[in-house]
Each structure stands twice: as structure tokens, then as C-alpha cells.
Amino acid sequence: MNVLVIGGGIGGLCTALGLARRGYRVRVFDQSDPAEHAGSGLVLSPNGIRALDRLSPEAGQKVRAEAVPGPHRFNYVSHTGKVKVRIEPTDLVAKWKAPLVAMRRRLLHRILLDCLPPGALTLGSRFVQAKETGDEVTARFADGSTARGDLLVGADGVWSMARHHLGTKRTPRYLGISSVRGITPAPEHTYPGGFFSQGPGLQIFANPLRNGDLYWAATLNAAEHEWPQLHPEYARERLSRMVKDWHAPIPDLVAETPTGQLVVTDIHDMNTLPTWTTPRMALLGDAAHPMAPFLGQGANAAIEDAAVFCTLLPDLAPTPAVTAHSLPAPTTQMAVATAPDALRAYETARVPRTTRLSKMSRRIGMAGQWENPTAIAIRDTMMKLAFKYGGEGPDTWLYGYET
Template sequence: MSTDKQKKIAIVGAGLGGAAAAALLQEAGFNVTVYEQSEEFSRLGAGIHVGPNVMKIFRKIGLEQKLSDMASHPDFWFSRDGETGDYMSRIPLGDYALKEYGAPYITIHRGDMHATQIDHLKPGTVQFGKKLSGVEDSGDDVLLSFEDGTTARADIVVGADGINSKIREVLLGPEDPTYSGWVAHRALITGEALAKHNLSFEDCVKWWSEDRHMMVYYTTGKKDEYYYVTGVPQEKLEFEGSFIDSSREEMFEAFKGYHPVVQALIESTESVTKWPLKNRNPLPVWSEGRLVLLGDACHPMKPHMAQGACMAIEDAAMLTRCLQETGIDDYATAFKLYENNRKERATRVQSVSNANTFLRDQEDPAWVYGYDLYAQDLKTEG
């Protein structure tokens, strides 16, 4: 009988979750190939929070220190009233996170983190330009077909292909995600532009009002990039695609009456994009046959809690644990174990994130940041 090392795992999608799954599975001795529809990756202008819950996973991969060295390490997550600037909460991070949660809390450029993850994989792991066109689970293996005319076979397939997942469609049928009624504006501001203002810019702060917010933080340890992402209600989605260009004028209108620091950020913005926030209800199943989902493919969420990518990486770590427990031959048990040990937490985070209440007021976030996936006993029942 062939060993797990001879069997093949295909991951569809080389985003943050897919790259983490590939690294963890390789570290565990599995044979992995990642199929990515993009021709190449670029340093897209977006930031990301990485909590201690996920830095512990990067520790296992061997990337914790490298990511820490390039990232910003905020001492607090501040929440402030958008108009008055009054503090609504001060959530300790920094040294407190190291002591209480067992790992650092960082903010980093998404592209820098992603490139570090991809570079860590074995050469040839990621196959670019592989847009999936067909999936056939014969029961003995899975045949993947791509738009470039090539095919590949695998013993199991991990769908890490995002909210519009082709693997999810195979499991549950075609269904468009729903528009949430919110958009997110995203922009990177240079440290040079910030220096023109005689103002204090905090390392990590979320400005709130009743129906909108702006989250702002540094994306590098050098603090030469300051990033913001918003949540703003917009009743109708008036454009197609992932995003469109926005403008300072639109931002000034959206945040009229907000604090002078927010006005200075908008004034310093050279370019800003606007993204629709889309969603899905919790899925009835995360796997079927030899196919299994992770991350946004099975539990997409609004970015308001800064844990979407972290949940995908936690999924990757738990799926790896379960496959190590059972072996690939007993993939059905592994997939059931994986869902039993992830669904409750992922659904809770999805719900809180979508509600946009996390850390608005003073609270203890230990249930999120203090979580250690490797310290959890595997539950055989959900």
C-alpha cells in the first residue's frame, strides 16, 4: 500500500490560507501541490492583523521570527469615538500579548506576509496560471481540469479558493455570495505624507461612529506605511468586480464630521479603492468525498474583527493535525474531525465579525488571541 508521502494532496488557491496549508502539510511530510489561477503575485496595497493565535502556527511553520522582524508591534488596539476622539477601549497588546497569550500581535503588509509564506514552500510547490474549470471525484481519486487545457490528479483536494470557491460550488451547487450592504475603502499612506501633519498617529486604532468606522495601523516595523480600511454602509452595489477606484472627495463625504486625525489621513491619501463586502451563510457541510474546504471558501466574513485570514490559517493547521491523526487513506474521518474541531469557533468569529462589535468597548479578547490550536484535544463529535 502506498504511504502518505506517495499520495498527492492538491490545494486549489495559493492565498494566505492555501499557502499556510501547503507549508504545514509539507512540514508534516505530505506531498503537496498548490494550483493558483493568478499568473503571478504582486504586493497589493493591503494590511493585515496577525494575532497571537496565528503567530503560534507560524512558529510551527518556522516563520514567526521572520514575520515579527518585518512587522509593526502595536502596544494597544485603541477604539476611539470618530467625532470626539474619546477612547472607547484600550486593549493591551505588545508585551501583554507575549506574556498572556504566548506570542506577539503584529500588523503587517499582506503582500509581505504572503511573499514570505510562498518563499518558504519547496520549489515548484505552487503552479501558477491554473484556473480551475472542472472537478471529478471518481471515488478513487480526483481529476482537476484547468482552463489552460492541463489536468492533474490528487488523492484529496483542499479548496482554499476564496468566497467564490469552485470547490464549494462542486459540493453545494452554484450560488452567488450575498452583498452585505457595506463597502470597504482601502488605502496606504506613506510615512512622509504623515510627517507633514503636526499630529500623533497611533500604531493601531479604530475610529467608530454609529454606522461606520475606519481601522488604521502601520504595516511595517519601520512605520513608513500607514494603512486604513473602512466599513461604510452603501445600500446598493453599483459596480461589478472586486473593487473600483474611490477618491478623497468620497472619503471626505463618508467621514464628514470625524476627528481632525481622520481628516488628515484622508487628506494624505494619494489613491484609495472601494471593495464590496460580501458574505455567505454558514455552510451545511465543509467536505464531501475527497474534497474539503477552508477559509473564505467555507466561512467568509466581514473584515471588521481582523480575523478572516487568521481563521483560514487556523483551519489549515487543524486540517493538517487531523490528517496526521488518520492518514490520507482515512480522509473521511480526518475531514469529519476537522469540521468538528473548527466549525464552532469559525462560526462564532464569523458572527462577531459580521456584527462589528469586537473591541468597540473594553472587553477581554482572550477567547480569540489566547487560543492555542495545538493545545486543544481533538473532539470526535461537534
């Protein structure tokens, strides 16, 4: 069975790995090398790592070897440096059978690409249209070329072209928040395990990477397109002026980040689509459910999507890719007999989870961007109480999710 995957981002590559492991012939199409435009860093949480293990044990092992394990002691602080909440380290591997790790996004892409079957990736292919005929689907590209398969996976991001094939008029909405992200050699500072700093209308997250680097991400209230249209050098200078009086090391880490390591984007999400699938096509990752980054689950949710999608399709591999002893624990999903039924089952399985992730991420982010001092004081008090009396917090439903 042939599967066409549109988009070579994290979700698309993970889907290709999982399908190839289950005996499918997979072709991935992208406009350019996905590793070349994968800026900044990301955090993979235990739920995402376990899903990656299910898709490709080899990729899961490489991620563990290359990433920085965590969490270390992590601090929520005010922009003046006052610690609001201090989170002590937790043995997540013992609790959830997988670590929480931070790494360069480009490195994750390279690991996934290296695990792909030879010849699976086709670059320079800008997808424009899909057509379903009986038990076949045809993808058409901007240069006039076509590709035929039994199934098509639309994993082409927030501004998905594959989404148009489902007939929806729904489009991503701008949340009034822009993001500036960067990687720089870590300056000396009092929060070596990472921190999340909040000021009026501006938040900054920072986490250590390997080789002494620090990944940081700032979110700020702004008009749509205002920040992405800036030259990176000017964006850095403008943000530097905004944080010049913030606690160390924020002024230094912004000012010292090379412009080539900066990524500036607007933040969008989208209400749940009426449907993700047709008989021969499914959306996945940001194409299906764009979400704000404040819960840190965008990449993790895409990997979960891929694991559920691949598990529900019939296993065509003549022999197991690995021995039964080395397989991850059984999943909660069971393969469905026919492809159209499997796609419907995939949508049913994933919509409630991703809708909850998206709504919670939006709420957390919007509250974090408040500018009113009274509202900020109430928010911080509620956060302290939640961490003090909230028990296990989000661990069970977030980190404990099984694909």
C-alpha cells in the same frame, strides 16, 4: 501522497507549507501571482501566529521579524476625536506565547511563497471543475489541462469554484457595507498606536506598519457594487468629502493615500455550509466560511484551518523537519488514520469555531455601522461597560484557541 491546493492566498499557501512539512507532495494552482493582487494590510493575532508556527516555524519567524508588534496604546474614538475607550498595552507574548502584529498583506504572501518548496506553485491555472473517482481526485482548468491527486483543498476565496463541487446552492451575501482600504505614510497625529473611529454609518480603523506607513480601512453603508465600480481616484475623493470634518489625521490620511495603494471591495459573509468536505476534498478559509472583517479574524481563521487540516492528516515525513526541542507546543488535534476520516474530523473541529467567529464579526460590524443617534449612544455605553467590567474579554476564546 499528492495534494492539489486550489488558490494561492493565505489559506492555500499555509496549507501547502504544512503539508510539505509533513511529507506530502503539494501543488498549488492560482490564476495569477497571489503576491501581486494582495492589497492593503492585515493584523495577525496570537492564535493565528501560533497556528503559523505549527505549519512553518520558518514563516513564523519571518513574520515576527518583518511585522510591527503590538498592541500599542489603542483608542476607540468618535468621529470628532473624543476618546470613548482607551486600551492600554498588554504583553500578549507572555500571556499567549505569540504576539499580535500588523503588516502588509503583500509582504505576508511573499514570506509564505518564499517558504514553499521549489516548483510547488503553478500560475495561470483557473480552476473550473473537480471529479472524484475512488481514491483519486482530478482538477480541471479553463485551458483544458488537468491535475490528479489523492486530495484536493479548495482555498479559492469568497467566490470559490471549488465550493460548487459540494453541490451547495448557498452563495455569499452582501452585508450592505463596502470597504475602502489604503496604505500611506503616517501623518502626525495624536493616536500613534492606532485607533478605531466611529461615525454615523462609517467606521475607520488605522494601525501603524513598518517604515513609517499607516494601514487604514474604512467601512461604509452602501448599495452593492456602488463603490467597487468607482475608479480608485474618485473613490478616494468621495471618501475624502465624507470625512473632511472628522478628527485628525483621518482627512489627511485618506486624501494623501496614493491611488495605487487603494483597495475597494464589498463585504460579504455566508451562513454555515451543510458540509465542507467530500471523501477526497475539503474547503478552507473564505471558500468555507466567508466572514466580515470586523473581528480581524479572516486571515487568522484561514491559518487555523490549515493547521488543523494538516495536523489531522497522517504524518508522512520520514524524519522531523525540525528537532523536537524546537517544535511548537503539542496541538489539541490528533492525526486520523485515513484521509476521508481526517477530512471529516477537520470539518467537525472547525465548524463551531468559524461559525462563532463569523456571527460575532457580523454583529460587531452591523452595530458599528448604525446611523441612528440613540442607537449609537446605547452602543457606545455598552462598549464602555464591556471594556470596564468584562474581565479578559475575548482573549480566552479568541487568542487562546489552540489548533
